[in-house]
Amino acid sequence: MDPAQPYRLRCTLTFGDIYGQILIWMLVIIVSLAAGLALMGASKPIFALVGVGLILVLSLPFLLFAFTTTLLNHIALEPASRDGAA
Numbered sequence: 001m002d003p004a005q006p007y008r009l010r011c012t013l014t015f016g017d018i019y020g021q022i023l024i025w026m027l028v029i030i031v032s033l034a035a036g037l038a039l040m041g042a043s044k045p046i047f048a049l050v051g052v053g054l055i056l057v058l059s060l061p062f063l064l065f066a067f068t069t070t071l072l073n074h075i076a077l078e079p080a081s082r083d084g085a086a
Contacts, residue, residue: 006080007080008077008078008079008080009076009077010075010076011075011076013070017070018067021066021067021070025063028055028059031055032051032055032056035051035055036048036051036052
């Protein structure tokens, strides 16, 4: 690795790489809303709101971790040519 060698940062992430993660996140939202609606008919509807909020708040860090690690796995440092050509 030559310290004077120029490098180019390239991201190869495509929508297909995160498509499954988006589908799972949408499924989590739909399931939590369905659970909230099911609990709304109970005598204490505050449990419904707390349940939906808890599911969304607890699942958000996992979603962000999955997106971040997927993005980092698709970032590449490539040696750039010295003649300036891309």
